[in-house]
Amino acid sequence: MHQPAVEPLQDSAGKTLGRAIVITSGKGGVGKTTTTANLGTALAKRGASVALVDADVGLRNLDIVMGLESRVKHHVLDVLEETATLDEALVRDKHSQTLYLLAAAQTREKDDVDTDKMIALIDSLRERFDYVLIDCPAGIEKGFQNAVAGAQEAIVVCTPEVSAVRDVDRVVGLLGNKFTPQLVINRLRPALVKKGKMLSVDDVNSILRLPLLGVIADEPDVIVSTNKGEPLALRNDSQTASAYHAIAARIAGEDVPAPVVEQKESFMDKLGNLFGGRGKR
Amino acid sequence: MSARKIVFTSGKGGVGKTTTTVNVGAALAQRGHRVILVDADIGLRNLDLVLGLEKRIVFDLVEVVEGRCQLRQALIKDKRFESLSILPAAQTRDKEAVNEEQMIKLMNDLAEIADYVLIDCPAGIEGGFRNAIAGASEAVVVTTPEVSAIRDADRVIGKLSERSLPMRLIVNRIRPAMVRTGDMLSVDDVCEILSAELLGIVPDDEEVIDTTNRGEPVVLGEASRLRSIYEKIARRLEGDLVPFTNLEQTGIFGRLFGALKAG
Amino acid sequence: MIEFINKLFGRQNSGATAKERLRLVLMSDHLSLAPEMIEAMKRDIVDVISRYVEIDNSKMDVHFEHQDKSLAMLANIPITGVARNNPPGGPGNGSKADDDAQAASAEARAESAPAPQAAAPKPQGSGNGPRRKRKKSGGAQAQGTPAPAT
Numbered sequence: 253m254h255q256p257a258v259e260p261l262q263d264s265a266g267k268t269l270g271r272a273i274v275i276t277s278g279k280g281g282v283g284k285t286t287t288t289a290n291l292g293t294a295l296a297k298r299g300a301s302v303a304l305v306d307a308d309v310g311l312r313n314l315d316i317v318m319g320l321e322s323r324v325k326h327h328v329l330d331v332l333e334e335t336a337t338l339d340e341a342l343v344r345d346k347h348s349q350t351l352y353l354l355a356a357a358q359t360r361e362k363d364d365v366d367t368d369k370m371i372a373l374i375d376s377l378r379e380r381f382d383y384v385l386i387d388c389p390a391g392i393e394k395g396f397q398n399a400v401a402g403a404q405e406a407i408v409v410c411t412p413e414v415s416a417v418r419d420v421d422r423v424v425g426l427l428g429n430k431f432t433p434q435l436v437i438n439r440l441r442p443a444l445v446k447k448g449k450m451l452s453v454d455d456v457n458s459i460l461r462l463p464l465l466g467v468i469a470d471e472p473d474v475i476v477s478t479n480k481g482e483p484l485a486l487r488n489d490s491q492t493a494s495a496y497h498a499i500a501a502r503i504a505g506e507d508v509p510a511p512v513v514e515q516k517e518s519f520m521d522k523l524g525n526l527f528g529g530r531g532k533r
Numbered sequence: 534m535s536a537r538k539i540v541f542t543s544g545k546g547g548v549g550k551t552t553t554t555v556n557v558g559a560a561l562a563q564r565g566h567r568v569i570l571v572d573a574d575i576g577l578r579n580l581d582l583v584l585g586l587e588k589r590i591v592f593d594l595v596e597v598v599e600g601r602c603q604l605r606q607a608l609i610k611d612k613r614f615e616s617l618s619i620l621p622a623a624q625t626r627d628k629e630a631v632n633e634e635q636m637i638k639l640m641n642d643l644a645e646i647a648d649y650v651l652i653d654c655p656a657g658i659e660g661g662f663r664n665a666i667a668g669a670s671e672a673v674v675v676t677t678p679e680v681s682a683i684r685d686a687d688r689v690i691g692k693l694s695e696r697s698l699p700m701r702l703i704v705n706r707i708r709p710a711m712v713r714t715g716d717m718l719s720v721d722d723v724c725e726i727l728s729a730e731l732l733g734i735v736p737d738d739e740e741v742i743d744t745t746n747r748g749e750p751v752v753l754g755e756a757s758r759l760r761s762i763y764e765k766i767a768r769r770l771e772g773d774l775v776p777f778t779n780l781e782q783t784g785i786f787g788r789l790f791g792a793l794k795a796g
Numbered sequence: 797m798i799e800f801i802n803k804l805f806g807r808q809n810s811g812a813t814a815k816e817r818l819r820l821v822l823m824s825d826h827l828s829l830a831p832e833m834i835e836a837m838k839r840d841i842v843d844v845i846s847r848y849v850e851i852d853n854s855k856m857d858v859h860f861e862h863q864d865k866s867l868a869m870l871a872n873i874p875i876t877g878v879a880r881n882n883p884p885g886g887p888g889n890g891s892k893a894d895d896d897a898q899a900a901s902a903e904a905r906a907e908s909a910p911a912p913q914a915a916a917p918k919p920q921g922s923g924n925g926p927r928r929k930r931k932k933s934g935g936a937q938a939q940g941t942p943a944p945a946t
Contacts, residue, residue, distance in 0.1 A: 278577055279546055279547055279577065279579075279656070280545055280546010280547045280548075280656035280657070281545055281546040281547015281548055281656070281682075282546075282547055285681065310657075310658050310659075310688065311544055311545065311657065311658060311684075311685045311688055313545075313680075313681035313684060313685070315821075316680050316681060316684065316817060316821060317680075317681065319817075321817065321820070321821045321824070321831060322820060322821075322831040322832060322835070323831075323832065324830060324831070325830045325832065358688070358825050358828075359825065359828045361658075361659075362657075362659050363659075389656075389657055390545070390546035390547075390655075390656035390657055391546070391576075391577065391628075391655055391656055391657045391659065391661065392576050392577060392627065393627070393628055393657065393659040393660060393661060394659060394660075395657065395659060411547075413742060413745060413746075414579075414582050414745060414746060415551065415579035415582055415583065415745070416547075418577075418579060418582060419577050419579070422576065422577060422624070441739070441742075444739055444742065444743075449739065449742060449743040449746070450742055450743075450746070451746070472708070472711055472716065475679055475711070475716065475717060475810075476716050476810045478679060478680055478681065478814075479679075479680060479716070479717075479718075479810035479811060479813055479814035479817075480810050480813050480814075481680075481813075481817060679814075680814050680817060680818055680821075683818055684818065684821060684822065684825070687822050687825065688825065691826075711811075712811070714809070715809025715810070715811045715812060716809060716810050716811055717811050718811050718814050718815060719811070722811070722815050726815065726818050726819065726822065728861075
């Protein structure tokens with residue numbers, strides 16, 4: 253259910269290293285970037301130091317979702333190619349002292365990224381941050397490989413739609429044994445599930461069979477928050493925000509008892525049972 | 534005589550490329566054209582699922598390219614339509630299994646036996662994207678009224694114009710209520726920001742989730758709210774000047790329509 | 797920039813905010829120039845022009861457009877009055893501008909005017925932006941835009 257307490261990793265000098273977690277999905281548009289931004293915000297709110305890395309070279313968006321687009325001067329490739337230092341490229345969040353963004357290059361190609369250098373970059377971030385969250389591009393091409401290369405953990409984001417489930421299944425296969433991916437189900441519409449017009453949490457996970465990290469409901473608020481560049485996790489008054497905070501707590505190793513979404517989910521579980529597993533394949 | 538080869542692309546994933554490709558293709562088929570839908574998303578195929586044809590796949594695009602089967606063997610005819618077929622992507626291969634030259638040849642071969650070849654492009658702007666647009670003669674860019682989708686669409690439009698591919702825009706998943714309250718970019722805004730010509734406006738409708746679950750394109754539903762919208766897009770592709778409907782008129786569409794050069 | 801506009805017009809709908817943000821970010825993408833540098837460039841252009849004429853900051857608009865294969869900067873800077881005095885120390889000798897500017901509203905193409913940000917950009921040496929030229933300040937010539945008014 254939740255992340256088993258992770259033993260702090262150490263480098264050769266005995267220094268504690270942060271956790272590098274890739275957020276991936278296969279299919280695009282399921283909410284990887286939104287999830288990355290919100291989990292980063294939520295983890296930072298808990299006092300952790302967090303670096304967000306946009307690995308979507310050529311189609312970067314984490315900067316606009318975080319509302320930091322006007323502060324970006326350098327990007328990942330500048331650092332990899334040593335035209336800027338890591339310190340120059342890290343953009344500090346507007347709201348949190350411990351949250352930083354490393355933007356992707358917008359006018360370059362994914363093939364320009366050297367995988368080994370990317371791994372080294374993630375490692376050097378792990379020396380400085382408790383968490384390094386890597387926002388993976390859609391697809392399973394070079395960009396995916398680069399994003400995954402430096403990570404030790406993976407979160408897969410899936411919406412309750414047949415094509416998204418299929419793509420996650422494929423990605424989990426590609427991630428292989430190195431990872432035990434944890435699942436975030438995004439954009440659930442309880443009303444549709446109730447009418448039997450949308451796969452339930454149970455349906456999705458009866459197919460994917462992954463440790464469930466959390467469930468996020470579909471809310472117009474998400475579009476509004478992206479418009480403004482303010483992740484919902486900044487707020488305290490929204491259900492979606494508390495769902496992200498619960499996920500962050502689970503990532504941190506806390507045994508979060510029945511948060512709001514979980515209640516929703518158990519309700520849905522019952523419904524799911526009514527309809528049985530109707531997932532394809 | 535040869536078919537029009539139209540790639541449906543977006544940059545960002547999950548904006549509705551596959552759904553749009555399927556429904557525009559189905560609408561064109563209903564209007565009597567021979568249509569072939571090509572799933573160019575090798576490794577992450579989904580077009581078959583959206584049409585509910587996943588169980589009938591025997592051969593795929595990569596096998597055709599590699600000469601391991603005949604083109605006609607790989608095409609799956611959708612029996613609900615007179616003249617709609619799909620060419621599925623390979624699921625267990627990666628995008629490097631084909632190259633641009635092979636795609637160009639394949640699209641030309643398909644164009645011999647169809648009126649419309651619609652190519653469903655993968656997300657991103659990597660090799661899979663380049664392969665998908667290589668064989669196309671025109672493009673439809675699908676986007677949603679969200680900042681990240683628009684930024685990605687802008688990037689893709691730049692790439693398309695580098696190749697001098699003519700393009701038009703479909704704005705998908707518009708929520709009129711949110712546009713009215715100012716919490717969503719309007720279609721006007723999107724077209725203006727992207728300086729693109731509009732081909733269609735599709736409202737956000739849960740019907741799509743439901744029909745995708747069942748593998749039925751929405752244009753098959755007699756009572757479908759979206760059916761007429763896809764039909765209009767199909768007619769505009771044919772070259773008709775079709776006015777945007779009331780449903781689409783959440784903003785100042787008279788003006789917008791007036792600015793359109795072609796249907 | 798957005799904050800500034802918000803202050804001007806009170807709270808803004810998020811759709812409008814999105815539009816503003818997209819404009820800047822796409823401009824930045826197209827120019828491969830950091831948004832901050834674009835803002836700085838605009839600020840410099842405005843600085844120069846306002847040395848000669850009075851302009852309406854709130855209605856000004858500077859944006860970029862693709863024209864054929866090249867990118868053009870289009871500036872719409874409404875001029876509200878003639879020069880206060882002589883140009884202060886501008887070595888560019890833009891004497892002609894004074895006459896021409898008479899009741900001029902420089903050719904206008906406009907979208908929202910992204911107002912200059914408060915903070916000045918750090919004059920970083922190694923930035924990817926073009927070095928700022930501070931010497932010549934003659935005409936209010938934005939590339940591709942005929943500055944003199946009718």
